[in-house]
Amino acid sequence: MYWEPENECMERDELAQLQLERLEATLNRVYLNVPFYRKKFDELKIDIDGIRSVEEIRQLPFTTKNDLRDNYPYGLFAVPLREVVRIHASSGTTGMSTVVGYTRNDLKTWSNLVARVLTAGGITKDDVVQIAFGYGLFTGGFGIHYGAEKIGASVIPISSGNTSRQIKIMQDFKTTALICTPSYALLIADTIREMNINTSSLSLKYGLFGAEPWSESMRREIEQKLKIVATDNYGLSEVMGPGVAGECLERNGLHINEDHFLVEIINPETLEPAKPGEVGELVITTLTKEAFPVIRFRTRDLTRVISEPCPCGRKFRRMNRVMGRTDDMLIIKGVNVFPSQIEAVLFDIEGTEPHYQIIVERKGALDSVKVLVEASESIFFDEMKKQNELIELIKRRLAAELGIGVDVRLVEKKTLERSEGKAKRVVDMRKL
Amino acid sequence: MLRIKNLEAGYATLKVLRKVTMHVNPGEIVTIIGANGAGKTTLLKTVCGLLRSRDGEILFDRQDIRRLSTEEIVFRGCSLVPEGRQVFAPLSVRENLVLGANVQYRRGKQAEVKNDLNRMFGLFPRLKEREKQLAGTLSGGEQQMLAIARALMARPKLVMMDEPSMGLAPLIVRDIFGIITRLRDEGNTVLLVEQNAKAALGIADRAYVLETGRIILQGQAEDLLSNRDVQRAYLGRDLDSETDI
Numbered sequence: 001m002y003w004e005p006e007n008e009c010m011e012r013d014e015l016a017q018l019q020l021e022r023l024e025a026t027l028n029r030v031y032l033n034v035p036f037y038r039k040k041f042d043e044l045k046i047d048i049d050g051i052r053s054v055e056e057i058r059q060l061p062f063t064t065k066n067d068l069r070d071n072y073p074y075g076l077f078a079v080p081l082r083e084v085v086r087i088h089a090s091s092g093t094t095g096m097s098t099v100v101g102y103t104r105n106d107l108k109t110w111s112n113l114v115a116r117v118l119t120a121g122g123i124t125k126d127d128v129v130q131i132a133f134g135y136g137l138f139t140g141g142f143g144i145h146y147g148a149e150k151i152g153a154s155v156i157p158i159s160s161g162n163t164s165r166q167i168k169i170m171q172d173f174k175t176t177a178l179i180c181t182p183s184y185a186l187l188i189a190d191t192i193r194e195m196n197i198n199t200s201s202l203s204l205k206y207g208l209f210g211a212e213p214w215s216e217s218m219r220r221e222i223e224q225k226l227k228i229v230a231t232d233n234y235g236l237s238e239v240m241g242p243g244v245a246g247e248c249l250e251r252n253g254l255h256i257n258e259d260h261f262l263v264e265i266i267n268p269e270t271l272e273p274a275k276p277g278e279v280g281e282l283v284i285t286t287l288t289k290e291a292f293p294v295i296r297f298r299t300r301d302l303t304r305v306i307s308e309p310c311p312c313g314r315k316f317r318r319m320n321r322v323m324g325r326t327d328d329m330l331i332i333k334g335v336n337v338f339p340s341q342i343e344a345v346l347f348d349i350e351g352t353e354p355h356y357q358i359i360v361e362r363k364g365a366l367d368s369v370k371v372l373v374e375a376s377e378s379i380f381f382d383e384m385k386k387q388n389e390l391i392e393l394i395k396r397r398l399a400a401e402l403g404i405g406v407d408v409r410l411v412e413k414k415t416l417e418r419s420e421g422k423a424k425r426v427v428d429m430r431k432l
Numbered sequence: 433m434l435r436i437k438n439l440e441a442g443y444a445t446l447k448v449l450r451k452v453t454m455h456v457n458p459g460e461i462v463t464i465i466g467a468n469g470a471g472k473t474t475l476l477k478t479v480c481g482l483l484r485s486r487d488g489e490i491l492f493d494r495q496d497i498r499r500l501s502t503e504e505i506v507f508r509g510c511s512l513v514p515e516g517r518q519v520f521a522p523l524s525v526r527e528n529l530v531l532g533a534n535v536q537y538r539r540g541k542q543a544e545v546k547n548d549l550n551r552m553f554g555l556f557p558r559l560k561e562r563e564k565q566l567a568g569t570l571s572g573g574e575q576q577m578l579a580i581a582r583a584l585m586a587r588p589k590l591v592m593m594d595e596p597s598m599g600l601a602p603l604i605v606r607d608i609f610g611i612i613t614r615l616r617d618e619g620n621t622v623l624l625v626e627q628n629a630k631a632a633l634g635i636a637d638r639a640y641v642l643e644t645g646r647i648i649l650q651g652q653a654e655d656l657l658s659n660r661d662v663q664r665a666y667l668g669r670d671l672d673s674e675t676d677i
Contacts, residue, residue: 014455017435021453021650028648049451049646052438083660105655288651290659 003119003151004112007259008314015315018259019054022287027051027060030293033078036071037295054262057285058273062296068098068238077101079291089137090237097137100237101291107146109288110243113257114147117246120255120314121231122206123177125152130173132166132180132188133211134421135159139241140211144179147243153177160184160420163191174203182214182222182230183423186354189225204228210235210242212422213301213322213340217347219251221354232321238297239284245319253306253318260288263319264296265305268326279304281326282319300326302338328426330360332367335404339425342371342406345397351379351390355416362430368407371398375410433458433590433621434479434510439488441478448474450645452488456590456623461616463624463632463653465666466642472625473515475642476592479623480512481505493589507535509589513596517579521568525559528567528578532585545585552581555611573604580611584620591615592623597631609635629666633657641666 002008010018027048030037040061041048051059067076074081084101102110123129129148133140141159148155156173158166160180166188169175178185185207192199204226210233223230233246234254244261245254256263265280266273274280282299286292302325306318324338331337339358346352353374361368371394379390387410394408417424434456442448448471456462466472477483479490481502490498497505520528529552533545553560556577562570567578576596583591593612597605605628613635616622626632633639633653641649641662649656656662 017437017453017455020437021455021647024451024453025647025650028643028646032648052451079660103660104658105651108655 001119001122001124002314003116008116008255008316010259010315012315015258016054019262019287022259023054023057023262023285024051026285026287026289026293027295030078030295034076034293036067036076057262057264057296060296062271062283062298063294064298065098065238065300073099074101076294077291078289078293079103084291086142088139088142088237088241090139098238100139103290106240106290106292109260110143110240111146111150113240113243113260114143115150116257117233117243118144118147118151118153118208120246120248120312121208121233122229122249123148123151123153123208127153127176127206128156128174128203129153129177129179130156130158130166130170130175132158132160132178132184134161138421139235139237143235143241143243144208148179163188163420164195167192167195167197170202170204171197176203177206177208178204178226178228179208181211181419181422182209182218183212183419184421185209185222185226185230186218187418187420189222193225199225199227202227207231208233208246210246213324213328215340215344215347216321217344218354221347234301234319234322236299236301239286239294239299240289244284248310248312248314250310250312253310253320255310255312255314255316255318256305258316260286262287263305265303266298268298268302274304276307277304279320279323282322302326302329330358330367330369330426332360332369332404332406335402337369337402337404341401342398343425345401346371346373346394349390349394349397351376352394353413355418356425357416358426360426360428360430367430370407370409372409372411372416374413374416377413379410433493434623435489435491435494436479437489437491439475439478439490440486441474441483441488442486443474443483447486448645449478449485452642452645452647454640454647454650456621458589458621459616459619460637461612461622461624461635463626463636463639464642465626465629465632465639465656465662467665468627469644470642471645472642473594476512476594476623476625479505479592480510503535506586506588507538509587511583511586511588511591513579513583513591513593515594515598517572517575519567519570519575519578519582522566524564524566525570525578526563528582529559529585532582535586541587544587548585548587552584555584555614556581573600573607576600576604576608577611580608584615588620590621590623592625594625595627596624597626597628605631629662630657633662 083103085104086102089097089099131144135141207228207230219230231247235242235244245256247254262285264283268281282301282303284297285295301322303319303322324340355374357372359370391408399405436454439452464472478485596608636653639653639656640647
């Protein structure tokens with residue numbers, strides 16, 4: 001099932017032509033309408049008429065989250081405010097929020113792109129879609145909402161939070177699809193179990209999860225606990241919100257809506273293009289945004305591009321599920337460590353719960369990492385010896401995966417904070 | 433069908449097209465709108481070989497046609513309805529149409545010309561009425577119909593039209609645009625250059641906005657109709673008088 005097959009399945013050479021047309025028009029427009037870009041290009045003596053292929057975009061400077069903050073709130077808008085019909089702001093998980101705007105045409109595009117992602121994830125007009133993303137300045141709730149309505153699904157705009165009510169509505173309204181962050185899906189699943197509700201009595205079939213990095217093991221866990229097919233989707237408010245990329249039912253990478261977004265993968269340290277298929281930082285240029293176009297925006301998300309064709313028939317290339325954020329990347333004893341690597345190890349160990357926290361401290365001149373893991377009740381009340389065995393097992397597996405030793409502590413079930421939105425996995429106690 | 437990449441063209445030292453990238457798919461009406469001097473006519477002239485490009489690519493049916501003569505480009509199926517009609521005034525309507533079919537003789541398809549004549553008279557009953565009249569004695573609207581019919585006589589895969597509404601009364605413009613829509617519905621492909629942005633966007637599938645030799649906007653025609661920049665610049669809506677922000 002496709003939402004816009006003429007686009008999603010278009011031949012690569014047609015796509016290349018369309019991308020170039022849209023890139024050139026976007027560059028002409030930002031140069032005319034956004035002083036920030038004009039100044040930057042002029043300073044660097046870049047003639048945008050000289051950019052004649054999508055690859056030559058590499059001649060242009062990157063745009064960073066800091067550029068967005070420096071131009072708070074409306075400095076990077078490419079249209080006057082009277083043409084903006086919606087304003088969102090980033091969740092500000094990593095600092096001051098950034099503001100983005102949408103024209104009427106932008107909202108239309110956004111709804112269609114979200115509809116593509118939802119359709120790819122199995123949703124049709126017959127579904128009852130429970131949207132447990134926060135509604136408000138965060139793009140997740142409204143972004144998914146309009147796309148789901150476009151498809152014609154029955155939309156429950158419940159927003160996030162109040163988990164027992166989520167579950168009651170899920171039962172009473174016969175929800176068939178759940179849309180939220182993966183960590184919240186897991187919390188809902190655990191709560192269902194605690195309430196002694198049989199998952200099979202629910203009508204749930206599909207789950208679309210996004211807004212934070214998660215692992216393949218976490219997908220298996222969610223799929224088993226909720227008895228659903230879970231797909232991953234990707235977006236960020238600076239670029240648009242949800243709808244940038246989404247998995248099809250092959251569940252093997254997220255199709256990027258390449259007719260609206262030009263993606264590059266760079267090495268976050270050298271800023272040079274990564275080799276084909278290599279992991280690096282995702283950089284996005286919008287090709288159709290009217291109110292808030294961004295040129296070479298550094299997402300800080302780490303992934304790789306999968307160019308092999310997908311059996312689903314979509315011709316858009318895929319990106320790997322986000323493996324972590326360059327901000328989240330911890331450098332411990334000189335080794336790059338991503339929380340997602342730790343998560344993957346924990347998920348595969350019997351006797352642990354899928355809840356963990358990584359505490360980073362600085363002792364003297366050295367960083368040290370402590371991983372807090374919730375142990376299942378049976379283990380926790382068991383003898384000390386078994387606990388120690390479990391700790392040793394986790395340490396060994398982590399050392400094998402990461403190449404460094406980390407401290408591991410078991411904590412009692414439900415002592416770590418549960419998240420209804422984006423989970424906070426890393427606590428950085430260093431004063432850097 | 434038509435794919436243009438980074439096209440640059442002009443006259444002597446004057447650079448008119450700075451960088452134009454666009455395409456036309458089979459069965460579409462694509463319109464290029466823009467102010468006087470933006471480069472619309474230059475673009476059409478360059479595509480059909482009346483003007484040499486300085487840089488860039490023009491692919492017609494995946495073949496590079498940049499170095500071909502106009503005759504060859506018409507032979508391959510790309511015809512132009514020129515600005516200001518340019519009908520052969522001292523010749524009759526019928527003679528104008530037969531001349532348009534010239535390329536069909538080269539293709540060895542002269543047998544079809546008679547049929548095509550009748551098809552044109554079916555599409556434009558006015559021309560049938562004036563079959564023997566000299567083209568120079570026709571009204572502006574009739575001349576425009578003749579110019580379109582003459583181009584169609586070449587059985588083109590792509591018809592390019594340069595300002596077909598120019599100098600015509602609004603009612604006639606409506607007729608002409610009705611005919612263009614009908615041509616598309618019958619499977620023809622049309623590239624339409626217009627200053628009458630509202631009418632052009634009203635019938636087109638997709639559109640490009642050309643400004644000083646560059647494309648600054650592109651998209652579905654209906655989306656461009658609701659774009660405020662287009663409204664302000666080409667649809668005569670004065671937004672600045674509406675609000676202060």
